Amino acid sequence: MLFRSSLLLRSKRLLSYFSFSTASIAAPSISPTLLKQCKSVFQANLVHQQALIHGLLTHFSINLISTYLALSAPFHALSLLQRLTPTPSAVFWWNALIRRAVRLGFLHHSLSLFCRMLSLGWSPDHYTFPFVFKACGELSSFRHGSSLHAVICSNGFDSNVFVCNAVVAMYGRCGALDHARQMFDEMCMSEIYDLVSWNSMITAYMQSGDSKSVLGFFRRMCEVGDKDIRPDPVSLVNVLPACASMNAWLCGKQVHSYALRSGLFEDVFVGNSLVDMYAKCGMMHEAYKVFERMQEKDVVSWNAMVTGYSQIGRFEDALALFEAMREENIELDVVSWSAVIAGYAQRGLGYEAMEVFRLMQVCGSKPNEVTLVSLLSGCAAVGALLQGKGTHCYAIKCILNFDKSDPREEHLAVNAIIDMYTKCKSIKVARAIFDSIVPKDRNVVTWTTMIAGYSLHGEANDAIELFSQMLNQDISVKPNAFTISCALMACARLAALRFGRQIHAYVLRNHYDVLFVANCLIDMYSKSGDIDVARTVFDNMKQRNAVSWTSLMTGYGMHGQGEAALNVFDEMRREGLVPDCITFLVVLYACSHSGMVDEGIKYFNEMSKNFGVIPGEEHYACMVDFGSCWSLG
Template sequence: MNQIKQIHAHTLRNGLDQTKLLITRLLQLPNLHYARLLFNQILEPQPFLYNKLIQSYSNNGPFEQSLFLYSNMHSNGLPANQYTFTFLLKACVSLCRIHEGQSLHTHIVKLGFYSDLFVTTSMVDLYAKAGLLGDAEKLFDEMGKREVVACNVLIAGYGKIGDLCRARKVFDTIELKTVVSWTAMIAGYVQNDRFLEAISLFRMMTEKGMSPNEVTLASILPACASLGALGLGEEIHSYVRENGYASIFVDNALMEMYARCGCIDKAWKLFDEIPERNLCSWNTIIIGLAVHGQWRDALNLFNQMITGSLKPDDITFVGVLSACSHGGLMNHGRNYFNSMNSIYGIIPKLQHYGCMVDLLGRAGQLTEAYMLITSMPVMPDSVIWGALLGACSFHCNIEFAEKAVDFLFELEPNNPGNYVIMSNIYAARDRWDGVARVRMKMRKNGIQKVAGHSSIEVDGGVHKFMVEDMSHPRSVEIYSVLDEIAEHMRLPRFVMGQDLGFSVPG
């Protein structure tokens, strides 16, 4: 920077015009403020300098300046090129300004840049990220040569709206897939709770020799967490350490994976080891500890957090209130709930009311829980009424269960779980007339109880089983082992934990 200032001073003393060189050097730093001051002193700036500034603003912001400079450029009759429009469309994406992008689309067609691969790819990116997948797909179909970047953009766009069939169709057409292509498809599966497909695709990616990057790892770890695929999660952790991919995003995803897979001690160890912590790090470990019943540790960490420089957010209080619920700390829970708005300026959301209903319900304060629901400033959803119904099931309270289930039948009429819980509450109180009514309502509405399932990870693969399931290719071996276990359990000498004398097929 000092050298540039010296050159500038030299040109001023000697009457030399080195403005183009100075601006180019300043934009490389970048120092847009200084460069713009020099640019504004030029009486008739050339398209080259306009494009350089438009590029810098589209990369570094403020993005509006890119559009402002193009407006001046267009007013002065200066020609734009394909790079100009590529940078301008990028600025529109950053600003989420679809209307300006559509205006640029018109200019692009008029000026003959519609067939340019980079410009068309940028337009596909703009329309896809704006949610206009129909326009994006139309442009994509009209491209003579399909750029892999455009394919990746479409995959991400379809994944965002849950159209995974189209996303996979585009993905499969890419001959030379990049790590971004694989990551976009994996992220789409995870975002739509298609965790088995995500893990299968991740396995396929690594088998083909494609190395995942930080974004890939941060995308696949939530799938491991949701399926309890601890083995794969630990493999990813080892890969992160060996290849130096540790980052705040990957570390947070690893913590969540360990916590949700039941390894809260490993999650806490990782929390202590990571060099940088953000609010997400604290939220992850506080919620993890709360869910595992370690409410004292969760609340102690919360106190440590607020004594530092971090301010809690609404997610933090989900963990805090959950900790109070697991610890039976009704008064503490009320105080934390009230402090959200009064101290931290956080308006309680549905999940916070759900935590309070759960807290009060566990303590048997069903009347207070019901009054809280009816006084909420927002409309209670199925989670809120479900929390009350769950508490009524625990305490066998028919009065409030009937109130809760009436709303649940309206909010989610096809959820068989609500019918089953209500029937069980009636049965626990010997109200067989109520059981009959619920079963009759289920038959009338065509509701059937969905068979439960479980999943298990073996050798890195996740296997899903339902009751009496014979779909697994090794079902005969599996049932043979189960029969042998059952036979040993019937023996009088059977002692829990003793060596059964056989091995499970691996």
């Protein structure tokens, strides 16, 4: 009896909480208006219960589903939806559930909902498929996406422009550009395309990094002649990064002109893309003009300017803009902080970079992998091992310790950590980290960083051994030009002519036609005692710079062939290259090692008089050597 009384009391309290009595929830009073008044799932459950008791659930199922979705209770909504008899109008609620799952990132669940919908005999409509295709694209699931493509073809939705646009976008996100292009071409042949179709195709090419195709497709789009197919902000925001990546500033200016004529310039996203394009093309004056003209600016606008100035070495301007952002109380994000840290690191101002990082943490902004890589570079620049170790620990805690982290981000961070340890002279720690990486996960930068570390610190044998290991491994990671140069530096240090020749043969077989590789070959042959081959490499170069000429002159001087060195110097001048302080130091060195005292003194006197080069300590040291040679003579 007591138990029954407590149950009745509890029921009354629950109903009073809902703000109306049990008598008020009579059959006629349950209505859509009542359901809209529900402020919690608990209240909706009470109405649901009364609808069951009074046999009204059939009449109010749709209203209950709507209420549950509004209260973020999708599983309650799904439970009701699965009991309904399939009707075309009620498909809306399946679409709502699938759309919600996609929006919240529950991509696999959205696919499960779609499969459940089909298994219960429901027929998807043209609103259902775009949501499901988006989920397939976000998952990069070509298998699911292509299967769904077959479903729409069999159900007659391949003539619906919205569904077909979703197919193009899905294939683009999955990296299947050929399939995306085939779908687009079929749409054009059937004349069911619209502006979104073109934008979807341009976006697909942009996502794959095919900037050339982006520009080509954009030109085609402009030449269509259809008044409904005119570039909109989405088109411009996609094509401008392609201009930037190809340094196609002239094409970017044409897009800029179109934006002004069409009134699209006022869109903040278009303005930001223009600033970014000019900045990445090194045209900061143009970028600044666009920035100043923008009526509406956000943090992205400021970041584009700060990053642009930082990348071209105008760090004072970057820092001034950064300070202006702080003064105007613009909320700084990770890009803002990272740009300033990177700027300091690039100038070798590691301690200043560390101070900015400290301020960043005080302000509560969370660093990303780019921030940490820049900070590690700053630590390496000043040999700050202790701070580098701290950054390493932070990277382990925030980036390298998550299963879902992007592998590319991990590679970027790990390579920077190895580089920091090598430049801070902790070569053993760097090697331990290198060895801890699974061989299949080592990319060319990982190998190059470790080989460069050995070469930099005079451990040439280890550098050559590691390079040999890289070439002999089964995994297809080929050395790049920087790797080759580091290995050649190690050979030059050891005068390892035989191994240097093998690398030279590898260069010829694999067509490494790169200027600094040829310069390293000249240096290696010179220091390994084969100056004639060094000259042959020099003569076969398609282009030369000052390093090429000075490397050959240094080689001749090292071998006591002063006259040959001076002939190269004269040839260099005839080619139109202007000698600098390094060139004259090499000339004086060659004269000193060849006993050509008079010629050396002559060039010393001419360097300031005829070439405007002021002698430094090294030049005077060579003059002291001339004095020694003259005394001995």
